Structures are given as structure tokens and as C-alpha cells.
Amino acid sequence: xGFPDQRPRxxxxxxxxxxxxxxxxxxxxxxxxxxxxxxxIDEPVPIASMPGQHQHTIDSLRAEALAIAEAGVRAFVxxxxxxxxxAEGSEAWNPEGIAQRAIAALRxxxxxxxxxxxDLCLDEYTDHGHxxxxxxxxxxxxxxxxxxxxxxxxxxxxxxxxxVAPSGMMDGQVxxxxxxxxxxxxxxxxxxAYAAKFASAxxxxxxxxxxxxxxxxxxxxxQQDPANADEALREIVADIExxxxxxxxxxxxxxxxxxRLAKDATGFPxxxxxxxxxxxxxxxxxxxxxxxxxxxxxxLLTSIRRAGADLVLTYHARDAAVWLRQG
Ligand code: PBG
Numbered sequence: 001x002g003f004p005d006q007r008p009r010x011x012x013x014x015x016x017x018x019x020x021x022x023x024x025x026x027x028x029x030x031x032x033x034x035x036x037x038x039x040x041i042d043e044p045v046p047i048a049s050m051p052g053q054h055q056h057t058i059d060s061l062r063a064e065a066l067a068i069a070e071a072g073v074r075a076f077v078x079x080x081x082x083x084x085x086x087a088e089g090s091e092a093w094n095p096e097g098i099a100q101r102a103i104a105a106l107r108x109x110x111x112x113x114x115x116x117x118x119d120l121c122l123d124e125y126t127d128h129g130h131x132x133x134x135x136x137x138x139x140x141x142x143x144x145x146x147x148x149x150x151x152x153x154x155x156x157x158x159x160x161x162x163x164v165a166p167s168g169m170m171d172g173q174v175x176x177x178x179x180x181x182x183x184x185x186x187x188x189x190x191x192x193a194y195a196a197k198f199a200s201a202x203x204x205x206x207x208x209x210x211x212x213x214x215x216x217x218x219x220x221x222x223q224q225d226p227a228n229a230d231e232a233l234r235e236i237v238a239d240i241e242x243x244x245x246x247x248x249x250x251x252x253x254x255x256x257x258x259x260r261l262a263k264d265a266t267g268f269p270x271x272x273x274x275x276x277x278x279x280x281x282x283x284x285x286x287x288x289x290x291x292x293x294x295x296x297x298x299x300l301l302t303s304i305r306r307a308g309a310d311l312v313l314t315y316h317a318r319d320a321a322v323w324l325r326q327g
Contacts, residue, residue, distance in 0.1 A: 024306040026298065028072030028324055032117065032271070033317035036209050037061045038081040039098035049205035050276055051283045053315055055081060058105050065106055065114070071321035075115040077165060077192075077313060078102050079210050081124055088133055089125030093151040100159035107160035117192055118156040120149060120166040120177070123212035130214050131168035131222060140222055142170050149173055150180035153189075157181055163190040163245070169197050169222045175242035192271060193244035196232035196258055199223035202251045202277030209276065232258045233265055240268055246311065251275040253300060256307040263308030272309035274300065279315040294323050 011021050036055045038045065044054040056064060065076055080099030082091035091097045099118060106116045122145070123131045132145030149166060156164050164181075166173045174193050181189050199220045207213035224232060232255075236247050247266075249259050250273035259272050282300070286293035297316045304312050314320065 024302055026302045026305050026320070026324060028317075028321035029074065030305065030311055031073045031301075031317040031320060032075040032077055032115075032311055032313045033065075033068050033073050034077045034079065034119075034273075034313055034315060035061060035064065036079045036081060037098055037102040040083040047205070047209045049208050049280050050315060051287065052319075053209065053279075055209065058102055061102055062105055062109055065109065068318045068321070069110070069114055071318050072325060073317045073321045074110075074113065075117065075311075076106060077117045077119055078106070079119045079124060081209075081211050085125055085127040087127055088148060089122035092122055092125040093148070093155040095155055095158065097155070100155055103156060103159040103161050112162075115162045116160065117163040117165050118159075118161040120152050120156060120164045121168045122148065122152075123168075123214070124210045128215045129212055130217075131219065132170060138216070140170075142172075142222075145170050146172060146176045150176055153177045153180050154184050154186070157184070157186040157189045161189060163192050165192040165194060165248075167194040167197060169194065169219075169224070172242070174239045174244050178243035190245040191243060192246045192248060193239040193242075194250055194273075195236040195239040195244065195247040196255070196262070197223050197248075197250045198226045198232075198255065200226065200251050200254075200275065200277070202254075202275050204277050205280045206276035226254070229258050229261060233261055236262045236266060236268075240266060245269065246271050248273055248313075249309070250313075251278055252304045252309070252312065253278055256304065259304070259307040259309050269311075270309050271311040271313060272304050272307075274304060274312055274314040274316070276315065282316070294319075298323060 011017050038055040044056050044060040047053045082098050121131050130140050132140040135141040153164050239247050246269040248271040249255050252272040252274040285291040
């Protein structure tokens with residue numbers, strides 16, 4: 001570009017100079033904390049592969065959410081772990097189901113002072129662990145699954161969710177859910193769409209946390225091939241066209257090229273999910289003294305923002321917010 005006589009180190013000399021020319025900021029307001037709530041337990045259960053994270057009771061969920069909000073993070077994504085599973089995952093739309101009770105508990109705690117987002121999927125609720133209902137060939141039936149997603153969306157909206165977050169990667173899910181919500185008068189409930197969700201090995205720890213590992217096969221028939229970025233953009237555009245309010249790329253760090261592509265191509269509100277395996281890697285290395293956890297986490301989350309994500313879903317949310325406030 002022909003800039004004359006560059007001495008970039010001039011602007012790196014002091015912390016104040018660096019702050020002056022910093023391009024990307026990371027604020028607690030940009031973070032969303034995922035949390036797990038489990039039915040039928042009296043005490044929170046630590047998740048071994050996700051140090052610091054728990055399967056919560058309703059009470060411990062409320063306490064943890066308050067602590068996270070105290071640190072400055074005011075958005076939560078909830079995952080329910082039911083006591084009873086069946087072939088259709090019917091606890092997912094039970095008005096008294098664990099996720100619905102948790103949504104209501106957080107709404108009664110925070111009102112509109114925090115954003116309560118409900119993960120909308122079936123894998124935690126089905127006895128086979130897939131994200132939809134199966135046909136006679138034991139494959140996930142896209143269109144019968146959409147009928148169930150409509151029911152879940154309504155149950156979550158009725159419980160008080162500000163947004164629902166469909167994560168099953170069924171074709172047409174955003175449009176169906178938007179339609180179901182509108183038809184029932186829930187025009188104000190938003191959709192955070194897991195738009196480009198890759199079939200990733202990095203969900204391993206989550207499957208322990210949510211008890212949703214598939215009992216047979218894998219999710220490659222509905223989640224995306226990690227090799228495909230053009231296809232990811234098509235998925236993102238499709239979700240925007242179907243009425244998504246925010247679109248998401250997941251996982252985050254291995255897919256920052258997709259984040260940048262999506263931001264540049266659409267300019268649409270964009271989230272990235274720094275998933276359980278990404279969290280576990282940092283925690284394991286930090287526990288061994290191999291990485292400085294604070295510096296690593298803030299660098300990784302800032303990089304996700306720099307790549308173009310407006311919002312970051314991360315299990316580091318509470319710690320990161322505390323560190324950001326310490327400056
Ligand atoms: C499916 C769902 C998954 C995650 C979020 N929603 C697991 C999967 O697709 O197997 C993973 C999140 C994480 O790893 O942190 N309901």
C-alpha cells in the first residue's frame with residue numbers, strides 16, 4: 001500500500017499507546033454463558049472433562065447465574081438434562097420439564113435484566129441420543145423432527161425464553177420455528193440459529209455434560225463436514241432468509257475463516273461458540289502449568305471477536321468477565 005517509513009513499534013511502546021490503537025474490544029456484554037441443569041439431583045455435579053462447570057440443580061443454576069451476572073455477563077444458554085428419555089424426546093416440550101423450569105426460574109430471578117436463551121434440540125432427551133426422531137432405517141427423519149422442534153419452541157417461549165437456539169441442524173428448522181412462534185403470538189421471541197454447526201470432535205466433553213452422546217452412529221448425516229466453508233455460508237444465508245435474528249458458527253477457533261467469511265458476506269449479527277472441547281484443552285493445559293489460563297483465554301476470545309464474531313458463547317464467560325474488569 002506504499003506507507004512511508006513505517007516504525008510500528010512506536011505505537012507499541014506503552015500500555016496507553018497500545019490501548020489507543022487497539023482495534024478489537026472484548027467486553028463482558030459480548031459473552032454468553034452456557035449452563036447445564038439436570039433433573040433429579042440434590043447437589044450440583046461437577047463435569048470431569050470441563051473443570052469448573054457443573055450439572056446444576058435449579059437452585060445452584062440460579063446462584064451461578066447470579067454470580068455470572070455479577071461479573072458482568074448478562075446472557076445465558078440453557079441445556080436441560082432430563083431424568084426420563086424416550087424415542088421422541090418428549091420431555092423437551094413438557095411444560096414442567098427441567099429446561100422449562102430452569103427458564104422460568106431465571107426469568108423470575110432476572111426479569112428482563114438478563115437474556116435467557118434456550119438451546120432447542122432433542123439429543124439430551126432422546127433415548128438414542130440423536131438430535132431428531134428416527135425413521136425405520138434408524139436415520140434421523142428431518143421433517144418429523146421439525147414438527148417436534150415446533151412444540152419445543154412453544155414450550156420454551158411459554159416458559160419465558162427471550163430467545164430459542166435451534167442446534168439440531170435439520171433443514172428448514174429456523175423457518176418452522178419462526179412460524180410456530182408467530183402463530184402462537186410469540187413474535188417477540190428471537191432465534192439464535194446454530195447455522196453452521198460442524199460435525200466436530202470438540203463436542204466430546206459436552207456429551208458428558210448433557211448426557212447426549214449418540215448411542216449408535218454419529219451426527220455426520222446432519223451436522224456439517226469440517227472441510228466445507230462455501231456450504232457453511234449457504235447454511236448461514238438460508239437461516240437468515242428463514243428469519244434468524246442471530247446466526248452462529250460452531251465450534252469457534254478452528255472455523256475462524258468461516259466466521260470472517262460470514263461476517264463479510266452478510267453483515268448480520270454473528271455469534272461463535274467456543275465449545276466444550278476448546279474449553280477442556282485450555283483447562284487441561286493450564287492445570288498442568290503449560291499455559292497461563294488468563295492470558296490464553298483473553299487472547300482466544302479476543303481473536304474470535306477479531307475474526308468477526310459479535311458474540312461469543314463460552315464456558316470461560318464468568319472468569320473472562322472478572323479478568324476484563326480487573327483490566
Ligand atoms: C446439541 C448440541 C451440542 C452442543 C451444543 N448443542 C452437541 C452435539 O451436537 O453433539 C455442543 C456444545 C459444546 O461442545 O460445548 N444439542
